Amino acid sequence: MKQNLARAFSVCALGATLAVGGAASADDTIVNNVRDRSIAYAVSGGHWGIYQTGDGKAECPDGLNDVGPRETFKMLFPDDGTKRSVVDTQLAREAAIWAPEDKEYKFPYHLAGGKVGLGLNLDGKVGPNDFTTPDGEKGIDNQLFRAMGCLRWLRGPDGIGYHFSDLYMKQFNYNRALIELTNVDSLADDPDVDVTIYRGLDSLMADATGAKTMPGGTQRIDAKFGQKFITHLKGKIVAGVLTTEPVKEMYWPFAWFGGNPGAQHILDMRMKLKLTQEAANGFIGGYENLEEWYYGLARGRSTHHLAYGSVSAPGVYQAIHKLADAYPDASGKNTAISMAWGTDLTQVFIQRRPQEVAAAPASAPSKSEPAGGRH
């Protein structure tokens, strides 16, 4: 017993010693990855903010959507011996994707309901269409969940869209968003930290199985083609949770599919992440322009791939237009929809080239740190 206590004390002492610069661990590890009052994380997974129960009945009382491209084709063009043309059938259905009509969708399309949802309170209000998180936070704005939440394609862990979105976040360096926190005094509580988003260039460090991403890898910043993604935010850490102030807009690297480089263009973007020394997890929230988001989906997933999950792109188009809740145009019609993107990040060290060091967002010396104490 004495030995165990002694070991515990020595671990605590070691942890305190490692917490150079005043940074304290938000979890119970002795690892301290806060160096020079900075810590960085790289994207290692991601999925849309979709709340799910086991049987789906709470959030999808009308059931999951099961009318996708194949099903609509059969409904429109039954196998009754009629001779039809490619133009009037196949290409007409493709045209419905590429030139969708903003009018009532005539096929079954189930929206998510219920009161529970995931994401962030974007407008600071609690409205009638808002959700409440499973742990009781009210006012959650995530109408994209209402539009997409009953597509089995996006429901984890086995929905194809869910699976591949997560896989591609790991697999494709194009998607390698980095989040760097500077001026960090504590990962547990810090009222004022700086957050910078970059795109990294490197693959993630995996364990021996290749399946699990390991902290401690290195990432170079994409300073050549990644300028579009660089975004600065102010934030605070409370009880190990980082909350940032919103920025007017930002681009989050997001290739729905390999070979189709895209981006989520998020308006009023902010993030809320639970931080540890080894990982960060949480949501990016904001509003997506309807047309940009829709065509990102259409360009990112072919009709063939959407058909696997019974996803009707025209149905999605009309759902998001129906549920749009922000950025009204001159006629008062909303042009954007609230959303939440769940992101998983793993701690990395950013490896700056000599010419990038001067431009890096340096952390000021800690108040508890003697002048010249940064190293």
Add this chain to the structure above:
Amino acid sequence: MRVKSVLILTGLFLAAGLSASPAHAQYAKAGAKPAAVEREDFLPEPMPSGFQVIVNEVEGAVFADAAGRTLYKWPLKGLRNGDVGDRKNAPSNCNNEVYTENSGLQSPWPAGLKLPDAAVRKSCQELWPAVLAGGDAAPVGKWAIIARRDGTKQWAYDGYPLYISVLDKQPGDVIGGSNRRSRGDSPGVREPVGPNPNIPPAFAISQVASGRMLVNYAGYSVYAWDGDGPEKSNCTADCLVTWSPVLAAETSQPQGDWSIIQRSPGIRQWVFRKKPLYTYIADTRPRSLTGSDEPGWHNVYTQHAPAVPAEFTQQETHAGVVLADARGKTIYVYTCGDDALDQQACDHPASPQEYRILVCGGNDAARCLKTWPPVAAAKGAKAPSRAWTAIDIDPLTGRYAAAGQPGALHVWAYRGRPVYTFSSENPGDVDGDAWGEFYGARNGFKAFWLRDDFYTNAG
């Protein structure tokens, strides 16, 4: 070997090689700028009489018939619901059958639907005439004779039946097909056939947007440095931390444009056109252009891509570099293959336009023209190369305009196909990339990527 002739298409080809456009020169950093004639050398091989080799500005050396018509093969390709093309050492699948219905090869759409051009559709054989062998023809080298199903004899090369394309109008044209890598869901394309390039076994040529680029045996780019002298490496000490000389085996011998220098006793380095060759330590993927971001370093090409129209520009995007028009708007290529077993093209002004008009304008040609306008060429614009030409098209049908047709559009075409911009974009945007069926690979638009640091869009 009986008779062999070799034709180097000089004229326009030489002009392209000598005057790489600013757009291409910048992205490819052609510091490797061709000082004189830059053309790919090839290894001579036995050929039957009546054939020749032509060095094309895009494809390198290709075989052609006596009239200069390029020879193509149609290798088997797996599509979503079946295979198309020819099997090796088997009779041609391109015959006189006229398909009027689709074959359901591309999921999720079914078979049995009437094709847009059913009333006038030609057979595969009419569009891709077989290269027939005369009665006294005999196999030579890789050239063999395969019996067609109608009893005629057809030349085959390396086991694949050979064809010419009706799209090739001038001797040396390679409009019918390409050896550029195509995506998985692209049509079953025809590929020009040619002799092997004259390169040592430790190297290969990768046909990318910026030209025919040299890579090592594993597909990684090789580079040359301005700091080196002719057949002299000055890359020592710290330089070797970043750059790795491409070493030649003890038994390697100089050949054609290739020579070998000795860095130190027993350490031999490959040299191409008097430039010592290196690989870039930081390259993490094949066919990379990132080493050329280092000052003074360049990717190496047997021949650069042909010159583009003078007013074109290049734009950096969030994934790489694209070709752009004078305003900086990304240029797009439209690709289309239909869903019949013979995989006919629908991306050329001589082919059906219904596919394009449905994905670019919802079957509204006027909307299509507004959303995806073809890139206008100035009146009297001069073609900078064989690959880039100015053609006249009907604005609504997208087909060739009649001579003197009022309202016809004079537009730029790449390999005979009009190129487009996406009207809502600003310079550097690629929001139209992957627009259409199967990410733009089958019936849709792809940006004209010159460099892609993340995927294979540039080759």
